[in-house]
Structure formats: structure tokens, C-alpha cells
Amino acid sequence: MNNSLLAQAANEARGLAMDAIHACNSGHLGLPLGCAEIGAVLFGESMRYCPDAPKWLNRDRFILSAGHGSMFIYSWLHLSGYAVSLNEVKNFRQLHSITPGHPEFHETPGVEATTGPLGQGIGNAVGYALSGKRAAARFNTADHTIIDHHVIALHGDGCLQEGVAKEAIAFAGHTGLDNLILIYDSNDVTLDAMADVSQSENAEAYFASQNWDAVTIDGHDLNAIAAAIEKAKADHNGRPKVIIAKTLIGKGIPEVAGTAKGHGEGGAKFVDSARAGLGLPADEHFYVSAETKAFFAEKKAASKAAFDAWQKTYDAWAKANPALADELTDGLANAVPTDLSEKIPAFAADYKDATRSAGGTVLNAIAKAMPQVITGSADLYGSTKNYLKDGGDFSKANPLGRNIWFGIREHAMGAICNGIAYDGIFRCSGATFLVFADYLRGSIRIAALSGLPVTYIFTHDSIGVGEDGPTHQPVETVSGLRVIPNLDVIRPGDAEETAGAFVAAMSRTDGPTALILSRQAIPLMNSLSVETRRDGTLKGGYIAKKESGALTTILLATGSELQHAMAAAEELGDGVRVVSLPCFELFDRQSAEYRESVLPSACTKRIAIEAGVTGLWWKYVGTQGKVLGIDRFGMSAPGNTVMRELGMTKDHVVVAAK
Numbered sequence: 001m002n003n004s005l006l007a008q009a010a011n012e013a014r015g016l017a018m019d020a021i022h023a024c025n026s027g028h029l030g031l032p033l034g035c036a037e038i039g040a041v042l043f044g045e046s047m048r049y050c051p052d053a054p055k056w057l058n059r060d061r062f063i064l065s066a067g068h069g070s071m072f073i074y075s076w077l078h079l080s081g082y083a084v085s086l087n088e089v090k091n092f093r094q095l096h097s098i099t100p101g102h103p104e105f106h107e108t109p110g111v112e113a114t115t116g117p118l119g120q121g122i123g124n125a126v127g128y129a130l131s132g133k134r135a136a137a138r139f140n141t142a143d144h145t146i147i148d149h150h151v152i153a154l155h156g157d158g159c160l161q162e163g164v165a166k167e168a169i170a171f172a173g174h175t176g177l178d179n180l181i182l183i184y185d186s187n188d189v190t191l192d193a194m195a196d197v198s199q200s201e202n203a204e205a206y207f208a209s210q211n212w213d214a215v216t217i218d219g220h221d222l223n224a225i226a227a228a229i230e231k232a233k234a235d236h237n238g239r240p241k242v243i244i245a246k247t248l249i250g251k252g253i254p255e256v257a258g259t260a261k262g263h264g265e266g267g268a269k270f271v272d273s274a275r276a277g278l279g280l281p282a283d284e285h286f287y288v289s290a291e292t293k294a295f296f297a298e299k300k301a302a303s304k305a306a307f308d309a310w311q312k313t314y315d316a317w318a319k320a321n322p323a324l325a326d327e328l329t330d331g332l333a334n335a336v337p338t339d340l341s342e343k344i345p346a347f348a349a350d351y352k353d354a355t356r357s358a359g360g361t362v363l364n365a366i367a368k369a370m371p372q373v374i375t376g377s378a379d380l381y382g383s384t385k386n387y388l389k390d391g392g393d394f395s396k397a398n399p400l401g402r403n404i405w406f407g408i409r410e411h412a413m414g415a416i417c418n419g420i421a422y423d424g425i426f427r428c429s430g431a432t433f434l435v436f437a438d439y440l441r442g443s444i445r446i447a448a449l450s451g452l453p454v455t456y457i458f459t460h461d462s463i464g465v466g467e468d469g470p471t472h473q474p475v476e477t478v479s480g481l482r483v484i485p486n487l488d489v490i491r492p493g494d495a496e497e498t499a500g501a502f503v504a505a506m507s508r509t510d511g512p513t514a515l516i517l518s519r520q521a522i523p524l525m526n527s528l529s530v531e532t533r534r535d536g537t538l539k540g541g542y543i544a545k546k547e548s549g550a551l552t553t554i555l556l557a558t559g560s561e562l563q564h565a566m567a568a569a570e571e572l573g574d575g576v577r578v579v580s581l582p583c584f585e586l587f588d589r590q591s592a593e594y595r596e597s598v599l600p601s602a603c604t605k606r607i608a609i610e611a612g613v614t615g616l617w618w619k620y621v622g623t624q625g626k627v628l629g630i631d632r633f634g635m636s637a638p639g640n641t642v643m644r645e646l647g648m649t650k651d652h653v654v655v656a657a658k
């Protein structure tokens with residue numbers, strides 16, 4: 001290892017961070033300065049990556065969980081030769097640059113995850129590691145190893161204080177993800193203050209208690225960093241690894257180093273003297289020496305050679321295993337069989353069960369057609385019904401398992417699903433009761449922001465939950481999800497709409513879908529063909545009952561209330577149309593003509609019914625309309641009783657219409 005060159009590169013990376021943060025007068029200096037030696041070892045020595053093939057299947061994945069330190073990753077991506085130009089570094093945090101305030105997936109080659117909300121990146125890394133383990137088990141053969149990479153995440157005290165990280169760490173230890181390495185930037189400082197104001201954890205003992213291997217090193221000692229990473233990579237011992245690197249936050253700016261003032265941009269006013277102290281030229285900002293350029297150019301060429309060698313192995317593997325190669329290619333392409341709906345048998349006409357049960361049947365049929373589908377539940381398989389019957393359970397002993405036992409760790413479930421989706425090989429879903437969706441909302445938001453095709457299976461969708469009472473009866477949750485941009489929320493009204501909803505979720509490639517399923521049985525809408533219900537759901541909304549005379553009234557409904565709208569229409573007579581609107585977002589993406597054909601603007605007498613808060617419905621019913629909903633919390637009693645008590649019946653619709 002060329003220590004003097006790496007030490008010099010570390011100081012130049014410090015200079016880039018200082019200059020970029022000084023230029024825009026915002027950002028976080030503490031981590032890029034404190035972790036400069038870690039960056040030098042990762043990108044200069046220890047990590048397997050190829051800037052010419054940033055998505056190399058067998059690259060080590062690097063996640064900057066402490067996303068506020070974004071200049072760390074931009075500096076190292078630039079230095080190591082990714083398509084992150086010096087100009088982009090100079091444009092740090094400016095409009096349309098690929099160096100946004102916090103790292104964003106899709107924006108910057110080499111950025112593996114959107115990070116910034118602390119703790120998420122650790123969860124994502126666990127998802128990546130699960131994906132890597134499963135992919136290695138699924139695709140490597142006795143003759144060819146095409147996947148044996150590691151997942152490395154850098155995080156600070158902040159990530160480790162977050163519950164989502166603690167949940168994910170427990171899961172990783174339990175499932176034995178020994179391809180995962182955390183590097184803990186342990187600098188004893190957070191944002192406001194010294195870390196001992198808010199933490200007194202013995203990190204080594206904590207990680208050991210979670211079945212991890214932990215080692216503490218000097219985070220500025222190049223040899224110690226390299227040795228720790230090498231050992232962590234070599235130990236295939238069924239335990240994830242953490243390297244607790246003791247560092248000096250803001251190292252290089254003596255006025256703030258080691259204090260909370262070093263965390264943000266506070267040290268930027270001292271950059272001139274700091275740059276001089278680091279031996280950087282006074283007259284050339286954003287300085288990268290010829291030696292550093294030459295070093296990384298050589299490394300880049302070597303990594304391209306390594307990539308090419310791997311590609312040869314891959315090609316030989318693909319030739320010898322065409323079916324596996326197709327499966328992997330389909331997974332990476334987010335491919336969905338064009339006839340997916342046909343692979344889901346129609347439900348028998350007398351089927352009368354909850355949409356959660358229908359969902360389980362549908363997902364099992366889909367899993368047969370899509371080997372890349374995996375699914376998990378937060379200790380509620382018995383209720384969420386998404387268990388894949390022949391799938392086996394993912395575990396240390398069985399990394400091929402398609403069922404993930406997340407434990408009662410909803411937030412980590414969301415972050416782990418995101419990690420699996422970032423990796424892009426498997427299609428993942430996670431399940432829990434709808435009322436707990438807020439527990440993973442932080443991860444759902446990032447899935448939506450990052451365009452990840454994750455599916456959430458949220459069951460027990462309303463006051464219809466019944467006896468468990470208002471703690472378990474969502475009323476605001478569906479609307480709360482609908483306001484997240486780029487999240488599709490689908491609340492199907494019977495088993496066939498449920499089939500359509502799952503097909504819609506699987507067909508999405510650019511964002512997540514929340515499936516909202518009932519606890520209680522809902523009858524099939526047999527007056528409509530299977531295709532009408534499935535295709536109508538794929539459009540987000542459709543005419544479920546057409547008026548037989550001149551149109552006077554439109555009833556709109558979703559989920560378990562669709563049956564009441566249909567029954568009310570029967571009673572109300574000729575001029576009444578029922579529109580099933582299982583997914584606002586899909587419906588809103590249809591053409592104006594289609595939407596007008598379903599909801600003609602001339603008909604202003606509109607009544608919506610849904611067992612939840614009313615606010616969002618007004619855009620469909622208009623000021624002349626009415627919304628039958630529930631703007632209060634529910635009550636503990638049998639589901640039908642609560643539904644009746646709170647106005648969710650056919651009779652209420654009839655009265656409102658009259």
C-alpha cells in the first residue's frame with residue numbers, strides 16, 4: 001500500500017470538501033475531514049469497484065449512511081474516476097448538479113442509496129447484504145462464482161442512535177450477513193454537542209450482543225484501516241462486522257476539530273489557514289495533484305481489467321446456465337411477464353374472504369411466475385397472509401429462502417426492502433398491519449423519492465378490524481399514504497381487484513406501491529367480469545355499475561365500501577353510476593378523456609364512501625358532492641357493529657343520495 005500517496009490523497013480530499021463547502025457556504029465538513037483516511041483506504045486500496053462500469057454486479061457496494069457528509073463521497077468518486085467531474089464538485093448543492101446536498105440515488109454514478117435521514121443507510125446496507133447473500137446462493141455454481149462482493153456502509157453516532165439502525169443491526173446479526181461491514185465513524189461528536197450528552201453505549205459490547213464481530217481502531221491509521229477491512233472481508237464466519245474507527249471530527253481545521261463546531265460548515269471560515277496547514281497550494285482551489293491523478297488513473301485501469309476478467313467469467317456462466325442468466329437479467333431489468341394477470345387464476349364465483357387472503361393467493365401465483373419475487377412480514381405472516389408456501393425461509397442456513405422473517409421491526413423492514421430494491425436483483429415486499437405503516441413511513445418516503453419498486457402489503461385496513469379497537473383501526477393512514485408523492489396506494493374492493501392491484505404493483509418500475517387489504521371478508525363483485533375488475537384496477541378507477549337511464553348521480557368507493565355503493569345503486573334506480581376508485585394515483589395518470597368518461601364533469605351529484613378521513617375525496621366529489629367517511633378514531637366492538645355505528649353501510653349511502 002502506498003501510504004504517503006494515500007495520505008496525500010486524503011488531504012486533497014479534505015481540500016475538495018473545504019473548497020466546495022466554502023463555495024456554497026453550506027454542508028458538513030466534519031465527516032469528510034474526519035474520515036479522509038478511511039476514504040483513501042476504501043477507494044485507493046480496499047474496495048472492489050470499477051468507475052467505467054459503476055453498476056458492475058460484483059462490485060463492493062458502498063453506502064454513506066451519514067449522508068450529511070456528502071462531500072466525502074463526491075470527493076472520492078471524483079478522485080477515483082467516476083463520472084463526477086471537478087465542475088460537479090464545484091457545483092456542490094447547486095441546481096441540477098449531480099452533487100446534491102445529500103446523496104441521491106439515480107443522480108450520481110457511484111451513489112448506491114439516497115441517504116441523509118440518519119439510520120436509513122444502515123438498513124439499506126442490510127438489505128443490500130441480504131440481496132448479495134441470496135444472489136450468491138441462487139446464481140453461483142460449482143464452476144463459476146459471479147457474486148462474492150461485500151457491502152460496506154460508513155455511519156456515525158447519529159445513525160447508530162436511530163431505532164431503524166438498531167432494528168436492522170439485530171436482523172443482520174440474527175441472519176448472519178457476514179458480507180456486511182459497517183465502518184463506524186466514532187468521533188464522539190454529534191450535531192449539537194459532544195456525543196456523551198446523549199449516549200453512553202459501549203459500542204463493542206453492543207455489537208457483540210447482536211452477534212456481530214467488532215474491532216476498534218485508530219481511524220486515521222491507514223494500515224490499521226486496511227488491515228481491519230481485509231480481515232472483515234476474509235472472515236466468512238456467519239457474523240457481520242463493524243470497524244469502530246476512532247476519528248477526530250473536522251481534522252485539518254484546528255479551530256473546530258474534535259468539537260461540535262466541526263460538524264457543519266462552521267469551520268469553513270478557517271479554510272485558508274487549514275489548506276495551508278494541509279500543504280495545499282494557496283492559489284489553486286479544488287486542487288488535485290498530478291501524483292494523485294496518476295495513482296487513481298492506474299487504479300482505474302486495473303479495476304477495468306478486473307471487471308473485464310469478471311465479465312469473462314460471467315459470460316461463461318451465462319452460456320453454461322442460460323435459465324439462471326435469464327432469471328438474473330429479468331430481475332435486474334425489473335421485467336414482468338406480459339401475461340402476469342393470466343398467471344393468476346380467477347377466483348371461484350362463491351369466493352368470500354378478506355382481500356388479505358386473496359392477496360396471499362395472488363402473491364403465491366405471482367411468485368411462481370416471477371422467481372425474483374421475495375416477501376417478508378414483521379411477525380404477522382399469520383395475519384398478513386403473504387407467506388410463499390414453497391418459498392422456504394431466508395436464514396443463515398438457507399439464504400435461498402424467499403420468506404423474510406423481519407421480526408417486529410417495521411422501520412427496518414422498510415429500509416431493508418429499500419436496500420434490496422436498490423440492489424435491483426429481487427422484487428421485495430414487506431407486510432404489516434396498515435395502522436403501523438407510520439412506523440416505516442421514513443423508509444416509504446425514501447423509496448418514493450428514490451423511485452424504488454418496493455411493495456408494501458398493509459392489511460387490517462379500517463375500522464373493520466373490529467374488536468382490537470381504535471389502536472388497531474386505521475382511519476387516517478390511507479390518506480396519509482396518498483399524500484406521499486410517487487407512492488401508489490391501492491385499496492381493492494374484492495379479490496379480483498386485489499389481483500389487479502398486485503399486477504399493478506409488480507408492473508411498477510419507478511416507485512413503490514402500498515396495497516391496502518381488509519381483515520374482514522368482502523364478497524366478489526360478480527356482476528363484473530374478472531377482466532373488468534383487474535383492468536379497471538390497473539387504471540386506478542373504472543365504472544363498476546353503469547347507469548341504465550340518464551346519469552344523475554355518481555357513487556364513488558374503494559375497498560370494503562364498494563359493496564355498499566353497489567347495493568345502494570341497485571336501490572336508488574336508473575340514473576346512478578358506481579365508480580370503483582381503488583387507486584387515486586393510477587387514475588390521475590390516465591388520459592383526460594378516460595377520466596372524463598368515468599367521471600363526467602356534467603354530473604356534479606357525487607357521493608364518495610370510504611372508511612377513513614374525508615379530506616382527499618373532495619377533489620373527486622367537488623363542492624356539490626358529499627363524502628361519507630370517518631373523521632374520528634374508531635371504537636372497540638365487532639367490525640360490522642363499528643362500521644354501522646360510524647355510517648359505513650348501504651343505507652347511509654342511500655340516505656345521503658336522496
Ligand SMILES: Cc1ncc(C[n+]2csc(CCOP(=O)(O)OP(=O)(O)O)c2C)c(N)n1
Nearest residue numbers: 030116117118156157158159189190191263
Ligand atoms: C433522522 C434524522 N434526524 C436528524 C438529522 C439531522 N442531523 C444531521 S447530522 C446530525 C448529527 C449526526 O451526528 P453524527 O452521526 O455523529 O455525525 P458527525 O457529527 O460525526 O458528522 C443530525 C442530528 C438527520 N439528518 N436525520
